Amino acid sequence: MKLSGVEVRRIEMPLVAPFRTSFGTQTVRTLLLLRAVTDEAEGWGECVAMPDPVYSSEYVDGCADVLRRFLVPALAGEFSGATAVAPSLRKFRGHRMAKAALETAVLDAELRARGVPLSRELGATRDRVPCGVSVGIMDSIPELLDAVDGYLAEGYVRIKLKIEPGWDVEPVRAVRERFGDDVLLQVDANTAYTLGDARHLAKLDPFDLLLIEQPLDEEELLAHAELAKVVRTPICLDESITSAQAAADAIRLGACQVINIKPGRVGGYLESRRIHDVCAAHGIAVWCGGMLETGIGRAVNVALAALPGCTLPGDTSASGRYYRTDITTPFVLDDGHLTVPTGPGIGIAPDQDALDEVTVKTEWIPL
Ligand code: OSB
Numbered sequence: 001m002k003l004s005g006v007e008v009r010r011i012e013m014p015l016v017a018p019f020r021t022s023f024g025t026q027t028v029r030t031l032l033l034l035r036a037v038t039d040e041a042e043g044w045g046e047c048v049a050m051p052d053p054v055y056s057s058e059y060v061d062g063c064a065d066v067l068r069r070f071l072v073p074a075l076a077g078e079f080s081g082a083t084a085v086a087p088s089l090r091k092f093r094g095h096r097m098a099k100a101a102l103e104t105a106v107l108d109a110e111l112r113a114r115g116v117p118l119s120r121e122l123g124a125t126r127d128r129v130p131c132g133v134s135v136g137i138m139d140s141i142p143e144l145l146d147a148v149d150g151y152l153a154e155g156y157v158r159i160k161l162k163i164e165p166g167w168d169v170e171p172v173r174a175v176r177e178r179f180g181d182d183v184l185l186q187v188d189a190n191t192a193y194t195l196g197d198a199r200h201l202a203k204l205d206p207f208d209l210l211l212i213e214q215p216l217d218e219e220e221l222l223a224h225a226e227l228a229k230v231v232r233t234p235i236c237l238d239e240s241i242t243s244a245q246a247a248a249d250a251i252r253l254g255a256c257q258v259i260n261i262k263p264g265r266v267g268g269y270l271e272s273r274r275i276h277d278v279c280a281a282h283g284i285a286v287w288c289g290g291m292l293e294t295g296i297g298r299a300v301n302v303a304l305a306a307l308p309g310c311t312l313p314g315d316t317s318a319s320g321r322y323y324r325t326d327i328t329t330p331f332v333l334d335d336g337h338l339t340v341p342t343g344p345g346i347g348i349a350p351d352q353d354a355l356d357e358v359t360v361k362t363e364w365i366p367l
């Protein structure tokens, strides 16, 4: 396979509602969309980095820079396909979101040429996946209850509440009191706490949460293991899990009982599959996380969520939870589930007009 170049589009899509987390508020999703042009076919990849380095160290302009100067040029010449991408990029440290987008675009092109759906390539065992929804921090409890009420009415099978110091026990209590004990409920702190908050976080225990996601800093694996001795709620890691090696280490240390897999954060779908396998071997539950993806990133996430080890509902919500108009045929919730695309590659492509509408910059990186 030979790459002739990569088109990098910067797109800006307004969110249907502001999304507030412990690291900030998003009202518009700005991201990079890649189109890899090869001698066999074209493929798409979405780079999940945000404009500011507040979730992880990567950010949109940094990803565009590293793709242009280092990652795309490293793929010059004949190569054997998507499995050769990560080894070719390994000498460049970090930048996993940029690497993941490039690998996904190449993988999509390769699978389209071979006529193979991504879900089959990854080893998916389901044709539809149950969906959860991530609910941002709100200005008031009544506002939160209205939002959760709406999502439950739409059919979401699991609710995740974003938390931070000052917005944790009370919102959880309010959701439990209003919607009952049967709702699958979990929380995500995006690193907002310290080990000194252990006793406070243990106050979440009576609410029977599925998990608490990334309470402490991404580098604090040992502190998560210590926290796990004080809180009964299972600990799930997101930001800390940057590779299959990191996952194996975290499991060995007792830092987590659940893992959120995000292909962007770990450098791609092939590494995601390895994390899935490491976790399955250790009896650790996994689920597919989200980064407010467009239909392109959503298609790949839904394929990943269909793997047998993804035993918890993921943050793979319908297009309408994020965008009034998606750049692909929208993903629509059917009885709380999304259907896994069956076409070759990622199984979906952007609508050209919708894509042009949200594109603010286009760059062609030639090889
Ligand atoms: O921590 O899981 C997270 C969105 C952006 C960055 C980080 C996270 C999230 C979400 C939303 O929780 C998940 C989604 O619905 O895409």
Ligand code: MG
Residues within 6 Å of the ligand: 188, 190, 213, 214, 238, 239, 260, 289
């Ligand atoms: Mg998270």
